[in-house]
Amino acid sequence: MSFDDIIGTEGLSSDEEAKLRRVHELLVAAGPPPDLSPDLSLPPVPTDEADPPEVAFLLRRRRGRALVLALAATLTAFVGGYAFGHSKGKPSAFTSIRTVAMHGTTSSASHGVINIAEKDSVGNWPMQVEVSGLPEQERSSYYELWLTHNGKAVAPCGSFRVNAKTTRVRLTVPYALKNFDGWVVTSQGPGRDGLGPVVLTT
């Protein structure tokens, strides 16, 4: 489509017209930006911040490096599982591809981390959520994790209770994460209609 069809020249000064024509030409030359596939919705992230950069990324379809990472992950899972098993009585193995940090809204002592694993074959995202510093609630209350859109909690991701300084839970969500812009944890309780107060946020 031509410049005249899209923009037109009516009411434009010659300088404005020249400027817009240049942008028009650049847009035509550049062509449409490609759609990002779901595989590219998340950036590659270090699997362990303490790792040296050479082995910090999980790269897809790079078998040699994937083998090294798999061995490292196995070792980490073994060591982590051993340590966690001894501290909590439950083994743990979770390979995170993405980590999202959360902070407290009312207390700087409360914070959380959401570790997101590779999406499974049917589109579920396994997550391991670790929260610290949230107050223990009465028996009928609980915390709930939500995905947000435009800052509003719109998609529930699961509920949990805390009874220790640090609580770790596994949740799974089926949503397309790319459609959301953050996460919050709310405090839900009896006699409270709708959304409770946000206690953690990204």
Place this chain on the structure above:
Amino acid sequence: MALSLPRMLPVSTTDGELIQRAAGGDRSAFELLYQRYARPVFGLALRRLGDRGRAEDAVQETFASIWRSAGTYRPDRGPGAPWLYAVARNAIVDRARNRTEIPADIPDEPAREAGPSELAEQGWVSWRVHRALEELNEREREVISLAYWSGLSQSEVAEFLDIPLGTVKTRTRAALAHLAEILGDEFE
């Protein structure tokens, strides 16, 4: 659009500043760079490699390289975009070299496709324009996308968006003016 990440850094933070922060291990700076450049890198890779799977791999490798080599960026030698372009181009060229193809018959006539310099120029233009599009707001991007790449006439765009034709033209002009502002150095 990818999952939006916690935006603890101001949108006005330059690419160069983000690269320097990433060099210091700042993951949120790296993630913001990804938001800004994933699509331009993917576009460049698709253009060069012509295959989505290989282009996706090239995007992953490019950002792995950016993380690893961010410490080599020198702001006194220029802004961040050309440095990122060079890293991306190298990652993509490496991937193209790894391609094993059986040579086709030698053509009788010279190729009419763009040569290396033209390809480089086209790649850079797309890189800058696609990066600039990421700076537009959703409404501006929408009207540009519909006007240029949907195949719809401006009247059809107006019908699609359920707004008057005059508003479509005004929005398109405003979006182009905003792009001109972002692409300032392209006009020098």
